[in-house]
Amino acid sequence: MKVLVVGGGAREHAIAEAIKRSPQQVELYSAMSNANPGIRRLSKAVTRAKETDTEAIVDFALKHGIELAVIGPEAPLCAGLADELLSQGIACMGPRKAAAMIECSKEFCRNLMAKYRIPGSLRYATFDDAQEAADYIDAFPGEVAVKPVGLTGGKGVKVMGEQLRDREEAKAYAREVIERGIGGGKVVIEERALGEEFTLQAFVDGRSVVAMPAVQDHKRAFEGDKGHNTGGMGSYSQSDGLLPFLTKEDYDFALEVIRKTVAALKEETGEEYRGVLYGQFMKGKEIKLIEFNCRFGDPEAMNVLTLLESDFAEICAKIAEGSLSEKHVSFSKLASVCKYVVPKGYGVNPAPPARISVDEEAIRREGAVLYYAAVNEENGEIYTTTSRSVAVVGVAESIEEAEAIAERAIGHIKGEHIYHRRDIGKRELIEAKLSRLKALRGE
Numbered sequence: 001m002k003v004l005v006v007g008g009g010a011r012e013h014a015i016a017e018a019i020k021r022s023p024q025q026v027e028l029y030s031a032m033s034n035a036n037p038g039i040r041r042l043s044k045a046v047t048r049a050k051e052t053d054t055e056a057i058v059d060f061a062l063k064h065g066i067e068l069a070v071i072g073p074e075a076p077l078c079a080g081l082a083d084e085l086l087s088q089g090i091a092c093m094g095p096r097k098a099a100a101m102i103e104c105s106k107e108f109c110r111n112l113m114a115k116y117r118i119p120g121s122l123r124y125a126t127f128d129d130a131q132e133a134a135d136y137i138d139a140f141p142g143e144v145a146v147k148p149v150g151l152t153g154g155k156g157v158k159v160m161g162e163q164l165r166d167r168e169e170a171k172a173y174a175r176e177v178i179e180r181g182i183g184g185g186k187v188v189i190e191e192r193a194l195g196e197e198f199t200l201q202a203f204v205d206g207r208s209v210v211a212m213p214a215v216q217d218h219k220r221a222f223e224g225d226k227g228h229n230t231g232g233m234g235s236y237s238q239s240d241g242l243l244p245f246l247t248k249e250d251y252d253f254a255l256e257v258i259r260k261t262v263a264a265l266k267e268e269t270g271e272e273y274r275g276v277l278y279g280q281f282m283k284g285k286e287i288k289l290i291e292f293n294c295r296f297g298d299p300e301a302m303n304v305l306t307l308l309e310s311d312f313a314e315i316c317a318k319i320a321e322g323s324l325s326e327k328h329v330s331f332s333k334l335a336s337v338c339k340y341v342v343p344k345g346y347g348v349n350p351a352p353p354a355r356i357s358v359d360e361e362a363i364r365r366e367g368a369v370l371y372y373a374a375v376n377e378e379n380g381e382i383y384t385t386t387s388r389s390v391a392v393v394g395v396a397e398s399i400e401e402a403e404a405i406a407e408r409a410i411g412h413i414k415g416e417h418i419y420h421r422r423d424i425g426k427r428e429l430i431e432a433k434l435s436r437l438k439a440l441r442g443e
């Protein structure tokens, strides 16, 4: 089978590795805007196309006789890449644009949840008029989140009590989004959700929904969950598929939200959702849906794909043809911890590209798995860019052991202008999260 992977991050490196583990004969091709050495090594041919350049990617796929495309990031899905590939007879693991709207438009997502009475939604309203947004914020009985409706590469959401000090700052930011056309120039004003975030991802073939282990990402740049938000500095999962603060009932509730959303998408758009559906949830007094993504999470993909035992190429093909069932999917019953090395200043003012050294052999000896992210390999050297650089994943019986493996492994990545969060997956941080949540829930 000839498979094309679109995207050049660690998520796509994990996708490529999982596909290559297939017992089937798979020939891998890739399309990415950077020169990710991990993906490049696994690929028979690479095109350095921008991930949203649908024409270039379709041409590359046709030229190489691609049978199945696995689309990593959201931007090409929102640009209609799956539709273009499907129109050329190429199967896709990744939804058509109509169904990808669940991520491409936060307004579409909230309206869908309201119309189909999907549990876990938040009080919200959308505006393209700054004065109306300001009046709504003034009258809102509590703190709000201000979210551009469209894609902003994970940088658009601001929350009162976090990035926004008060109502005045919330109103000013809503005005800025509208007047500067950020994410399409429309805002969703939403009730602020408090608690612990978790991610539940599911394989969806249009009808069947097969859930993966829950994962917790860490968005804040610095240890102790301090600093600005990033795309995610690292993540962990627990051996039973739950999380230290997440019960089976919580997991089942989140899965029901995903199932109902898949059914609603079919009803609303006439399109079957085929791909990975990612739900970001908040557990506070209740469980609320923060947002949906139309793809694997990054870094969450590295946790679940490292744990995946079954044939991922088969899973992708079954998703694309609408014939997936539970029996095709199994994960090892182990914990995982993923840690990202990033350039200093990542998320606000990243250090300029610089060479880093990655001792792959030493990382392997530590028992960890390495995934290259937004780096470029030039003349055998690895250079950082403005985004995340390299991820390592430790897998073990317990989160603590998996953390120790990841931490030892990450010591074999060296460079002057990089850093990582040492605390992700550490008992102290998890216990601090548990006590914060207990206090919030009055337990």
Ligand code: GLY
Binding pocket: 154, 217, 231, 232, 293, 296, 297, 298, 299, 300
């Ligand atoms: N981990 C956050 C995301 O993938 O959007």
